[in-house]
Amino acid sequence: MPNTRSTNRLKPSLFRVIDITYRLFWFFRTYYVCPRYFLDVLFSRLHDFGFRGCTSVEQSLIGGCAHLLNFSGSDTLSAAYYAQFHLNGGLPVATSIPATEHSVMTAYVSEIEAIRAVIDRFGTGVFACVMDSYDYVAALEKILPVVAQQKLAKGGFMVLRPDSGDPADMVLMGLRAAEKVFGTELNSKGFKVLKGCSVIQGDGVSYSVICSLLTLIQDAGFSAENVAFGMGGGLLQKVHRDTLSFATKLSYVKYANGDVKQVMKIPQTDKAKISMPGELDVYRDEQSRPTTFPRDQPPPTESPSLLQVVYDHGPLPNYTWDTFAQIRARANREWAAAPTHHNAISTLLQQKTATVLDGLRKGLVECNAENR
Amino acid sequence: MPNTRSTNRLKPSLFRVIDITYRLFWFFRTYYVCPRYFLDVLFSRLHDFGFRGCTSVEQSLIGGCAHLLNFSGSDTLSAAYYAQFHLNGGLPVATSIPATEHSVMTAYVSEIEAIRAVIDRFGTGVFACVMDSYDYVAALEKILPVVAQQKLAKGGFMVLRPDSGDPADMVLMGLRAAEKVFGTELNSKGFKVLKGCSVIQGDGVSYSVICSLLTLIQDAGFSAENVAFGMGGGLLQKVHRDTLSFATKLSYVKYANGDVKQVMKIPQTDKAKISMPGELDVYRDEQSRPTTFPRDQPPPTESPSLLQVVYDHGPLPNYTWDTFAQIRARANREWAAAPTHHNAISTLLQQKTATVLDGLRKGLVECNAENR
Numbered sequence: 001m002p003n004t005r006s007t008n009r010l011k012p013s014l015f016r017v018i019d020i021t022y023r024l025f026w027f028f029r030t031y032y033v034c035p036r037y038f039l040d041v042l043f044s045r046l047h048d049f050g051f052r053g054c055t056s057v058e059q060s061l062i063g064g065c066a067h068l069l070n071f072s073g074s075d076t077l078s079a080a081y082y083a084q085f086h087l088n089g090g091l092p093v094a095t096s097i098p099a100t101e102h103s104v105m106t107a108y109v110s111e112i113e114a115i116r117a118v119i120d121r122f123g124t125g126v127f128a129c130v131m132d133s134y135d136y137v138a139a140l141e142k143i144l145p146v147v148a149q150q151k152l153a154k155g156g157f158m159v160l161r162p163d164s165g166d167p168a169d170m171v172l173m174g175l176r177a178a179e180k181v182f183g184t185e186l187n188s189k190g191f192k193v194l195k196g197c198s199v200i201q202g203d204g205v206s207y208s209v210i211c212s213l214l215t216l217i218q219d220a221g222f223s224a225e226n227v228a229f230g231m232g233g234g235l236l237q238k239v240h241r242d243t244l245s246f247a248t249k250l251s252y253v254k255y256a257n258g259d260v261k262q263v264m265k266i267p268q269t270d271k272a273k274i275s276m277p278g279e280l281d282v283y284r285d286e287q288s289r290p291t292t293f294p295r296d297q298p299p300p301t302e303s304p305s306l307l308q309v310v311y312d313h314g315p316l317p318n319y320t321w322d323t324f325a326q327i328r329a330r331a332n333r334e335w336a337a338a339p340t341h342h343n344a345i346s347t348l349l350q351q352k353t354a355t356v357l358d359g360l361r362k363g364l365v366e367c368n369a370e371n372r
Numbered sequence: 373m374p375n376t377r378s379t380n381r382l383k384p385s386l387f388r389v390i391d392i393t394y395r396l397f398w399f400f401r402t403y404y405v406c407p408r409y410f411l412d413v414l415f416s417r418l419h420d421f422g423f424r425g426c427t428s429v430e431q432s433l434i435g436g437c438a439h440l441l442n443f444s445g446s447d448t449l450s451a452a453y454y455a456q457f458h459l460n461g462g463l464p465v466a467t468s469i470p471a472t473e474h475s476v477m478t479a480y481v482s483e484i485e486a487i488r489a490v491i492d493r494f495g496t497g498v499f500a501c502v503m504d505s506y507d508y509v510a511a512l513e514k515i516l517p518v519v520a521q522q523k524l525a526k527g528g529f530m531v532l533r534p535d536s537g538d539p540a541d542m543v544l545m546g547l548r549a550a551e552k553v554f555g556t557e558l559n560s561k562g563f564k565v566l567k568g569c570s571v572i573q574g575d576g577v578s579y580s581v582i583c584s585l586l587t588l589i590q591d592a593g594f595s596a597e598n599v600a601f602g603m604g605g606g607l608l609q610k611v612h613r614d615t616l617s618f619a620t621k622l623s624y625v626k627y628a629n630g631d632v633k634q635v636m637k638i639p640q641t642d643k644a645k646i647s648m649p650g651e652l653d654v655y656r657d658e659q660s661r662p663t664t665f666p667r668d669q670p671p672p673t674e675s676p677s678l679l680q681v682v683y684d685h686g687p688l689p690n691y692t693w694d695t696f697a698q699i700r701a702r703a704n705r706e707w708a709a710a711p712t713h714h715n716a717i718s719t720l721l722q723q724k725t726a727t728v729l730d731g732l733r734k735g736l737v738e739c740n741a742e743n744r
Contacts, residue, residue, distance in 0.1 A: 053613035058430035102637040103622035109633070110735065132639040134732070165641025237612035240605045241425035250475035261481070265474040267504040269537030360506070363482065 023070050023335065044095065045228050047073035049202050050236030063236040068093050068324075069331045073228070075099075076236070088324035097159070099128035106133050112143050119147060123154030128200055130161045136170065140177035148181045157196050159228070163203045168216050174199040175222050184222075191223035202230025206238075249275035262356045276349065277356040282306040285346065289339060293346045300348070395442050395707065416467065417600050419445035421574050422608030435608040440465050440696070441703045445600070447471075448608070460696035469531070471500035478505050484515045491519060495526030500572055502533045508542065512549035520553045529568050531600070535575045540588050546571040547594050556594075563595035574602025578610075621647035634728045648721065649728040654678040657718065661711060665718045672720070 023042070048067050054060040057078050064079020065087070072095050074080050080094035087093075100118055108114035111134055118129055131139040140160075151158055160178060162170035175194065184192035201213065214224055241247075253261045262277035279295035284303035293299065310316055322330075345353075395414070420439050426432040429450050436451020437459070444467050446452050452466035459465075472490055480486035483506055490501055503511040512532075523530055532550060534542035547566065556564035573585065586596055613619075625633045634649035651667035656675035665671065682691055694702075717725075 056428065056430040056434055058428040062428055103635075106622060106635045106637055107625045107633070132641055134638050135640045137640070162641070164639040164645050170641065233612045233614050238614075240609035242605050242610075250478060253479045261479070263475075263478045265478055266506050267536040268507045268509065269504055269534070269542065273536050 041225065043070075043072040045073075046071045046235075047096070047200070047202070047228060047230040048076045048079070048094075048235055049230040049232040051076040051078065053233045053237050055237075060236060063239070065324075067235060069328050070335075075230075083324050091323075091325065093324055093328075097126045097128055098122040099159075099161070100130050102130060102133050102163075105130060111139060112146065115139075115143060115147050116150060119150050119154055119158075123151055123156045123158075126157040126159065128159035128161050130163050131174070132163045132165070132170075136162055136165065137173070140173060144177055144181050152182075152196075155196075157198070160197065160199050161202060161230075162199070167201050167204050167209050168213055171199050171201050171213055171227060172216060172220055175217070175220065175226055187223050187225075189223070191218070192221050192226075193223050194226050198226050198228065200228045200230055202232070205229050205231045206234045245272065247273075247275075251276055252279050264353075264356060264360060266357065266360065274353075274357075276345070277353055280349070287339075288337070289342050289344075290334075291342075291344050291346045292349055294349050294352045297348055297352075300346070413597065415442075415444040417445075418443045418607075419468075419572070419574070419600060419602040420448045420451070420607055421602040421604040423448040423450065425605045425609050427609075432608060435611070437696075439607060441700050442707075447602075455696050463695075463697065465696055465700075469498045469500055470494040471531075471533070472502050474502060474505050474535075477502060483511060484518065487511075487515060487519050488522060491522050491526055491528075491530075495523055495528045495530075498529040498531065500531035500533050502535050503546070504535045504537070504542075508534055508537065509545070512545060516549055516553050524554075524568075527568075529570070532569065532571045533574060533602075534571070539573050539576050539581050540585055543571050543573050543585055543599060544588060544592055547589070547592070547598055559595050559597075561595070563590070564593050564598075565595050566598050570598050570600065572600045572602055574604070577601050577603045578606045617644065619645075619647075623648055624651050636725075636728060636732060638729065638732065646725075646729075648717070649725055652721070659711075660709070661714050661716075662706075663714075663716050663718045664721055666721050666724045669720055669724075672718070 023046075046067075048064055048071070050063065051060045054063070060076050061078045061082050064074060064076035065083045067076075068074055068079060068083050072093075074094040075096050076094075080096075083093040084090060098118075098121075100114070105111060105114045108117065114133075115129055118127060133139075144160075160174045162174055164170075178194050178197040178199070179192065182195045182197045184194050187193050201209075210229055213227070217224060217227055249265055250263050253263055255261070263275075264277045265273060265275045267273050276292070281293055281295040281299070282290055283293055283299045283305060284301060285291040286301060288303075290306055299305075310319055395418075418439075420436055420443070422435065422439075423432045426435070432448050433450045433454050436446055436448035437455050439448075440446055440451060440455050444465075446466040447468050448466075452468075455465040456462060470490075470493075472486070477483060477486045480489065486505075487501055490499060505511075516532075532546045534546055536542075550566050550569040550571070551564065554567045554569045556566050559565050573581075582601055585599070589596060589599055621637055622635050625635055627633070635647075636649045637645060637647045639645050648664070653665050653667040653671070654662055655665055655671045655677060656673060657663040658673060660675075662678055671677075682688055
C-alpha cells in the first residue's frame with residue numbers, strides 16, 4: 001500500500017517541478033530578448049508529443065495532465081480529455097493545431113503534393129508540416145519557395161517541423177529558409193520575427209537542448225518567439241524516481257506503549273539519503289516561501305499549515321477537490337512568486353535534525369559497545 | 373488510435389529484449405565461472421524492485437509482467453498478481469523472500485535489535501536484511517559477528533543488502549565480511565561460495581554496473597552465485613521509446629483507385645530513421661532464425677509466417693491467448709536458440725529497400741525539377 005501511494009503520487013510531483021524549470025527558463029530568457037507580449041504565448045512553447053512513447057495510457061494521462069498545469073499545448077489526447085472532462089467540468093484545458101507526420105507525408109505520391117494538400121486544407125489557420133520525410137534541405141530550398149504563393153494566398157501561419165539531425169542546425173536552417181521565403185520584421189527588442197511562419201523542434205529535445213538552442217537563435221538575431229519545442233520521451237518517459245531523488249521515508253514512530261521515536265535513515269555511505277526526523281509541517285516563512293518545519297515547535301509566522309489531509313484510510317468523505325483550472329491558476333501564482341533559490345528546509349528543522357542525529361549516533365555507539 | 377496501440381505494445385517489447393541482454397550476459401558469464409547447477413538459479417538473479425518508482429500501477433504491471441517472462445524474482449506485487457491470476461489461471465509466476473527496508477530497521481530502538489527480530493522471525497528460511505540504515509561498515513564489522521550465532525542456530529540463508537555508496541565497493545565489502553563471519557567453500561570451478569549467506573545489490577544497478585561488478589567479484593575469487601541484483605528505476609523506468617529506437621511506420625498504401633505505393637520515410641539528416649518499404653512478413657531463415665522478408669516474394673524456406681493477426685478493428689473473436697507459462701516457455705526456448713548476432717532484415721528485403729529507395733529518390737528529383 002505505501003508503494004502504491006508513492007507510485008501514484010510520484011509523477012505529478014516530478015513533472016510539476018521539472019516543467020517549471022523549463023517555464024522559468026523561458027521566462028527569464030524571453031524577458032530580455034522579446035517584447036512583453038511574448039509572455040502570453042509562453043504557455044504554448046513546450047508542446048506534449050509524448051503519447052506514443054508512453055508505457056501505458058494511464059502514464060500518458062498522469063504525465064500529460066501534470067504537463068498541462070504549466071503549459072497549454074498537448075497532442076496527448078488521453079490527458080487532454082481527462083483534464084477537460086474529469087478534472088475541469090468540461091471546460092477545455094489543452095490546445096493543438098493541425099499537423100502532419102511522416103505517414104501522412106509519405107502516403108502522397110510526392111512530398112510537394114502532400115504539402116500542397118495540407119496548405120489547401122488548413123492554410124487559413126495555424127498548421128504544422130513535418131519537412132524531413134525525404135530530404136530536409138531540399139524541402140526547405142526547393143519545395144518551400146514553390147508553395148509560398150499558395151500559403152500566402154491562404155493567409156495562415158505555417159510551422160515548419162524538422163524531425164531528424166542535429167536540432168541546432170535544423171532549427172537555424174529552418175529559420176533562415178523561412179526568412180528567405182517569407183521575410184522578417186524586427187520586434188521592439190530588435191530581434192527578427194518571421195512573417196507568418198515559425199519552426200517547431202520536436203526531436204531530441206531536452207532541457208539542455210532548449211537552453212543551447214535559444215542561445216543560438218538569439219545569436220543569429222532571431223527572437224525566441226520564432227521557435228516552439230515538442231517533447232516526447234523527454235517529457236513523459238525520461239523522468240523517473242531518481243530524477244529528483246523522490247522518496248517517502250518514515251520519520252516518527254509512536255510505539256504501542258506510548259513511547260515515541262524520532263526516526264532517521266542515516267546511511268554513512270550516501271549522505272544525500274539522510275532523512276528528516278519527527279513529525280513535519282509546511283508553513284510560509286517570513287518571506288512567504290513554503291518551508292518545512294518541525295511540527296513539535298511553534299510555527300514561525302501566522303501562516304497556517306499548508307498541508308491538508310485528503311486521504312486517511314481512504315479518500316476523505318465530503319472533500320471537495322479543486323478543478324484543474326483552479327490548480328493551474330494556483331501553480332502559476334505560486335511559481336511566479338517563488339524565488340529562484342530557496343532552502344525549503346527551515347533553520348529550525350536543520351537544528352533539530354543535527355540534534356536527533358547526534359543522539360542516534362551516540363545511542364548506536366553505546367549499543368555496539370554493549371553487544372561486543 | 374495508432375498512438376494508443378503503439379503505447380500499449382511498446383513496453384513489453386522493449387522489456388523482453390532488454391531483460392534478455394541481462395539474461396544472456398549472466399548465462400555466458402556464469403557458464404565459465406560457476407558450476408552447471410547455477411544456471412538453474414539464474415532466474416532469481418535479477419529481482420524487480422521497481423514498483424514504487426513507477427508512474428502508475430498500470431506501468432508497474434506491464435513492465436513487471438514483461439520482466440517475469442525472463443526472471444522469476446519480483447517485489448512488484450501488481451505484476452505478480454496480474455501474471456498469476458489474469459494470465460496464468462492462478463498458477464504462481466513470481467517469487468520473493470522476506471526482506472527488510474529502512475522504515476522497518478529504523479523503527480526499532482537500535483539496528484541490532486531490528487536484525488535480531490528479523491532473524492528470530494524469518495531465520496529458518498531465506499531472508500534479506502538492509503544493512504546501511506546508519507553505518508554499513510559498522511553493521512558488517514560490529515553487528516554481523518554478534519548476530520552470527522543466532523543466525524546459525526536458526527539454520528537459514530541470510531542475504532545482506534547494501535543500499536547506498538559505490539555498488540562495487542559495497543558488494544565486495546559485504547562478501548568479505550560474510551566470508552569472515554560465515555566462511556566459504558570452493559565450488560567445482562574453484563570459486564568461493566559463501567556458507568548460508570549472499571549479497572543483493574539493489575541500488576544504482578544498470579547493465580554496465582552488473583557487468584563490471586561480476587568481473588570484480590570473479591577477480592576477488594568469489595563465484596557469481598554469491599550475488600543477486602535488484603533493479604528499480606533501471607528496470608521499469610529508465611527504459612523509454614528511444615532505448616531501442618522503437619517506432620511504427622507506414623510501409624504500404626493502397627489508394628482508392630487501386631494503385632499501390634511502397635512507402636518509405638528517408639530522412640537524409642538521420643539515416644537510422646529510414647523505414648522498410650512494402651508489406652512485410654516474418655519467416656524463419658535457413659538457420660531457423662526469425663527474419664523479416666518482403667511479403668510480395670516467395671518465402672525462402674518452408675517456414676510458415678510467424679506473424680499472427682490478434683487484433684483487427686478489435687480483438688479477434690474466439691482467439692485463444694497463450695497462458696503466461698506458455699509464453700515464458702516459448703521465450704526461453706527461442707532466446708536459448710537465438711544467435712548472439714543476427715541481422716533480422718533479410719538480404720531479399722535489403723535488396724528491395726535499395727530498389728524502392730532509388731525509385732523514390734529519382735521520383736523526388738523529377739518532381740523538384742518539374743516544380744522549379
